Amino acid sequence: MGTVLEMMRPLALAFAATLTVAACGNDPESFVGARVLQSSLAEQTKGLTKRKAAAPAPVQVTRAALATVETPVILMTVESRGQHALIAEVADNLGVQTWSTVDDVTVSMKNGVVVATRGFGADLMAASVPNPAVLQSAAKSYGRIHTYLDGTDRAVQMNFTCNVTNLGAQAIEVVEIVYQTRHVSETCTGNGIEFTNEYWLDGSAHIRKSRQLVSQDAGYLVIEDLRR
Amino acid sequence: MNLRRNMQRVASLVAMGLMATGAGAETRPTLNFYGATGLIDMPSAEMQPDGLLTITSGHFGPVSRTTLSFQITPRLSGSFRFLGIRNWNRFSSCQPSCSSAGGIEAFETYYDRSFDLRYQILDEGKYLPALAIGLQDFVGTGSIAGEYLVATKHVTPDVKVSAGLGWGRLGSYSSIGSPLGDRPKLVIGKGGNFNFDQWFRGPAAPFAGVEWQVNDAWTVKAEYSSDNYTEEAGNRRTFDRRSPFNFGVEYQRNENMRLGAYYMYGSEVGFAAHFILNPKKRPGGGIATSAPDPIERRPSRQADPEAWSSDWLAQTDAGSILRTNLAKRLEDDGILVDGISYNGSTAVVRIRNPRLDAEAQAIGRTARAMTKVMPASVEQFEIVPVVNGMPVSRVVIRRSDLEALEFDPQGAEKLLERVSIVSAPATMRDGFNDPDAFPKFTWSVGPYARLRLFDQNAPFKAGVGLRANAKYEVAPGLILSGSVTKLLAGNLDDRPPIPGRKLQPVRSANYFYDSLGDPALETLALAYYRKLGPEVYGRISLGYLERMFGGVSTELLWMPTNRRWAIGAEVNYVAQRSPDQKFGFTLPAEMYDTDACGLAGQSACASPSSYRVLTGHVSGYYRFNNGFHAQVDVGRYLAGDIGATLSVKREFENGWKVGAFVTKTNVSAADFGSGSFDKGITIEIPFAALTGKPSRQQRSSVLRPFGRDGGQRLEVEGRLYDTVRDYRESGLDEQWGRFWK
Numbered sequence: 007m008g009t010v011l012e013m014m015r016p017l018a019l020a021f022a023a024t025l026t027v028a029a030c031g032n033d034p035e036s037f038v039g040a041r042v043l044q045s046s047l048a049e050q051t052k053g054l055t056k057r058k059a060a061a062p063a064p065v066q067v068t069r070a071a072l073a074t075v076e077t078p079v080i081l082m083t084v085e086s087r088g089q090h091a092l093i094a095e096v097a098d099n100l101g102v103q104t105w106s107t108v109d110d111v112t113v114s115m116k117n118g119v120v121v122a123t124r125g126f127g128a129d130l131m132a133a134s135v136p137n138p139a140v141l142q143s144a145a146k147s148y149g150r151i152h153t154y155l156d157g158t159d160r161a162v163q164m165n166f167t168c169n170v171t172n173l174g175a176q177a178i179e180v181v182e183i184v185y186q187t188r189h190v191s192e193t194c195t196g197n198g199i200e201f202t203n204e205y206w207l208d209g210s211a212h213i214r215k216s217r218q219l220v221s222q223d224a225g226y227l228v229i230e231d232l233r234r
Numbered sequence: 235m236n237l238r239r240n241m242q243r244v245a246s247l248v249a250m251g252l253m254a255t256g257a258g259a260e261t262r263p264t265l266n267f268y269g270a271t272g273l274i275d276m277p278s279a280e281m282q283p284d285g286l287l288t289i290t291s292g293h294f295g296p297v298s299r300t301t302l303s304f305q306i307t308p309r310l311s312g313s314f315r316f317l318g319i320r321n322w323n324r325f326s327s328c329q330p331s332c333s334s335a336g337g338i339e340a341f342e343t344y345y346d347r348s349f350d351l352r353y354q355i356l357d358e359g360k361y362l363p364a365l366a367i368g369l370q371d372f373v374g375t376g377s378i379a380g381e382y383l384v385a386t387k388h389v390t391p392d393v394k395v396s397a398g399l400g401w402g403r404l405g406s407y408s409s410i411g412s413p414l415g416d417r418p419k420l421v422i423g424k425g426g427n428f429n430f431d432q433w434f435r436g437p438a439a440p441f442a443g444v445e446w447q448v449n450d451a452w453t454v455k456a457e458y459s460s461d462n463y464t465e466e467a468g469n470r471r472t473f474d475r476r477s478p479f480n481f482g483v484e485y486q487r488n489e490n491m492r493l494g495a496y497y498m499y500g501s502e503v504g505f506a507a508h509f510i511l512n513p514k515k516r517p518g519g520g521i522a523t524s525a526p527d528p529i530e531r532r533p534s535r536q537a538d539p540e541a542w543s544s545d546w547l548a549q550t551d552a553g554s555i556l557r558t559n560l561a562k563r564l565e566d567d568g569i570l571v572d573g574i575s576y577n578g579s580t581a582v583v584r585i586r587n588p589r590l591d592a593e594a595q596a597i598g599r600t601a602r603a604m605t606k607v608m609p610a611s612v613e614q615f616e617i618v619p620v621v622n623g624m625p626v627s628r629v630v631i632r633r634s635d636l637e638a639l640e641f642d643p644q645g646a647e648k649l650l651e652r653v654s655i656v657s658a659p660a661t662m663r664d665g666f667n668d669p670d671a672f673p674k675f676t677w678s679v680g681p682y683a684r685l686r687l688f689d690q691n692a693p694f695k696a697g698v699g700l701r702a703n704a705k706y707e708v709a710p711g712l713i714l715s716g717s718v719t720k721l722l723a724g725n726l727d728d729r730p731p732i733p734g735r736k737l738q739p740v741r742s743a744n745y746f747y748d749s750l751g752d753p754a755l756e757t758l759a760l761a762y763y764r765k766l767g768p769e770v771y772g773r774i775s776l777g778y779l780e781r782m783f784g785g786v787s788t789e790l791l792w793m794p795t796n797r798r799w800a801i802g803a804e805v806n807y808v809a810q811r812s813p814d815q816k817f818g819f820t821l822p823a824e825m826y827d828t829d830a831c832g833l834a835g836q837s838a839c840a841s842p843s844s845y846r847v848l849t850g851h852v853s854g855y856y857r858f859n860n861g862f863h864a865q866v867d868v869g870r871y872l873a874g875d876i877g878a879t880l881s882v883k884r885e886f887e888n889g890w891k892v893g894a895f896v897t898k899t900n901v902s903a904a905d906f907g908s909g910s911f912d913k914g915i916t917i918e919i920p921f922a923a924l925t926g927k928p929s930r931q932q933r934s935s936v937l938r939p940f941g942r943d944g945g946q947r948l949e950v951e952g953r954l955y956d957t958v959r960d961y962r963e964s965g966l967d968e969q970w971g972r973f974w975k
Contacts (some may be wrong), residue, residue, distance in 0.1 A: 031678025059499040108457035110524035128519030158887035161971035223519025
């Protein structure tokens with residue numbers, strides 16, 4: 007037993023070697039694993055603040071530090087990795103603002119609800135989402151559409167049916183400031199998937215904090231609005 | 235084991251299957267020792283998910299099988315297998331001097347290759363079972379040939395029962411007679427022929443089995459095998475077949491790996507490992523690229539009339555400033571901006587994309603960058619991808635569509651409807667060109683692997699080493715490139731048996747090329763590419779074109795717009811290179827050595843000291859609308875033989891390609907040698923699919939059961955069809971979803 011396996015070993019090693027060992031040179035075609043990109047989520051969202059997943063403790067972002075930042079910022083946490091990044095607005099296309107980390111990971115939001123992400127790998131390509139008024143009223147179910155790319159790069163629209171549950175008033179702290187908010191959860195089902203987004207809305211129906219799904223593979227983002 | 239008792243057990247298993255009602259197919263279709271969907275040694279009527287590629291390595295007692303299987307369509311699957319049986323001549327009458335016995339008796343381990351095809355006739359229904367028909371080892375020596383008809387039905391959501399009737403080796407134990415007539419004796423010859431008259435003839439025997447998927451990870455299996463192992467167990471006593479019953483337990487380690495342990499035929503322990511690749515899935519769920527530029531929406535004309543002014547047109551350095559700004563934005567994606575031209579409302583940008591695997595993504599990122607850079611009055615963007623100096627197509631996009639559809643859930647489809655993709659003109663060099671684009675020198679050093687498969691005495695030989703590539707782009711389309719290799723480790727130096735031959739060893743001297751050419755000048759050639767008309771492409775290559783041949787290669791390709799077909803012609807005049815792969819074309823007598831001549835005590839081989847040949851083909855290409863692609867090449871091959879090649883590939887949008895080819899030339903089966911004619915399997919795996927990072931590199935493998943000299947083509951780099959087609963409409967459409975990524 008094992009003869010064929012033994013013979014396969016050099017084959018496997020050789021194959022693995024050519025795949026995993028990065029080439030070097032100045033030819034852009036040859037940069038397989040080297041410079042091209044910070045591949046994984048882990049690498050992509052680092053560069054700002056990095057923390058362990060288990061620690062829900064506040065980041066070392068303080069109001070004092072924020073005072074030195076000129077552009078308005080949002081604190082984004084990639085839940086599955088426990089990584090934090092400050093994001094700043096870089097574009098506005100008809101009410102959809104795109105916010106970016108310094109290392110080119112972006113989240114686009116309409117009235118605080120995520121409609122697209124880039125740089126996460128398994129990105130949310132586009133979405134049709136509820137506005138905060140719908141989240142507040144929570145009268146009946148409504149539809150949500152998420153567009154993802156499948157493994158062959160086709161854009162696939164996934165339809166979900168969502169319901170909002172009012173979880174009552176809650177005081178939350180966002181970097182040293184306490185806000186009185188209404189805690190609302192949005193549960194969506196469809197395509198054999200169920201996910202729950204959460205929102206904390208302040209008195210003027212502004213989403214102060216939220217936890218929203220990017221995709222099955224990339225998981226949830228926690229978004230905290232640090233603007234005054 | 236007596237026949238009646240076995241038959242009763244089979245009957246009760248089948249009865250269980252028939253009693254079953256309403257149980258849905260909820261279990262995973264698993265693989266057997268042959269790498270076919272099935273039980274342990276027996277097949278089932280299930281199919282794998284469409285497009286799945288699996289590698290199975292199964293071993294019990296003296297038997298080892300390594301199988302590559304592909305779910306060609308939802309109902310059709312095929313396999314290519316390499317098998318070895320140890321102790322082959324241990325109890326043979328030729329002992330103790332079997333090594334000199336010659337023929338099949340000389341092998342301590344018997345190796346063979348085989349092809350299978352299976353077709354699912356019926357899906358499993360509420361009451362009806364799934365039904366499949368299969369041909370195992372249906373071409374060639376037929377040493378493990380068997381045919382079957384099998385049914386599979388779930389009796390509970392977790393338990394399925396299979397029962398079938400086998401012929402050939404699957405009808406060799408407890409047969410019920412020969413329902414479809416006698417099986418004629420197999421005339422093997424040089425192998426490689428379809429054994430039509432054998433199929434479903436001779437004794438037939440029933441087989442059955444049951445499979446219980448305990449949970450997502452664990453499965454237990456039991457089967458009654460109709461394979462008597464007459465040759466292996468009976469005649470050659472390589473193992474003791476005591477019982478027709480096999481039992482196994484399997485563990486699904488993850489999506490890509492399944493392991494199994496078995497108790498086989500009442501005497502042997504077996505194990506199997508299955509590696510599962512799904513071309514339709516990406517690791518991590520998506521390609522990891524950094525975020526693109528967001529679309530920059532222009533201010534309205536009323537709000538900012540100055541932004542809309544066309545004063546910039548009068549500015550003499552506007553073109554070079556715009557080009558430079560665009561190039562800076564696209565630098566991180568590896569996209570090169572060769573040049574731009576414009577008038578007040580239209581801007582034309584020529585780009586090269588050496589990195590992004592999805593061509594549509596390169597177009598999308600260029601369009602996004604243009605919204606940032608171009609003055610507001612420019613409404614029409616024309617993006618022209620250029621490959622090897624040839625402008626391939628013109629992608630015309632309205633800027634307002636980009637602004638409107640950036641966050642539309644149907645943005646990809648809607649934009650594709652509004653975009654026009656047409657053939658680019660033959661030359662486009664006007665406007666503002668990148669002054670640093672040419673000449674340009676690039677180089678890289680990386681690892682490489684060389685495999686020698688199916689060497690007779692070892693199924694795989696491999697070497698790993700370093701390859702240095704250099705490329706000097708003198709002017710658009712004029713490229714001097716070369717590569718040098720140095721082996722670092724491996725067993726390519728082991729001399730395999732080299733059967734006698736009748737043709738010039740255009741390929742079968744590969745052992746000498748492997749062992750003498752280290753380091754080797756693999757290629758060194760000057761190539762000139764040029765578009766001769768909007769739909770006609772041309773190429774001339776001159777130099778050391780591949781490791782075995784050098785000379786001149788010329789090619790023309792006609793690719794009409796919006797057609798599924800293309801026609802090309804290639805004419806080459808080449809000489810065979812010395813196996814040391816330096817600069818010479820002198821062929822040493824040594825490289826003609828075979829097992830029949832040239833060695834000590836044998837007569838010398840015919841050994842011309844040089845070999846030149848005029849070789850070329852007319853090629854037709856056709857892209858079916860279901861992901862299949864066909865190519866026919868008719869012409870003269872390297873050994874001077876004349877014939878045709880048919881290749882069919884299943885192409886996935888993300889770049890995976892799995893195909894098969896056959897070549898028949900005027901070389902007789904006897905002159906060709908083992909295998910009778912050239913055939914094989916091709917697999918192309920894009921690096922991007924494995925690493926999740928963008929790369930245009932890919933790994934292509936060709937598996938030939940018998941590598942001989944008939945029907946061999948020149949392997950020249952830069953053949954036009956595959957060079958340009960990714961950037962044409964059909965190529966861009968395939969991964970259009972990536973436009974917005």
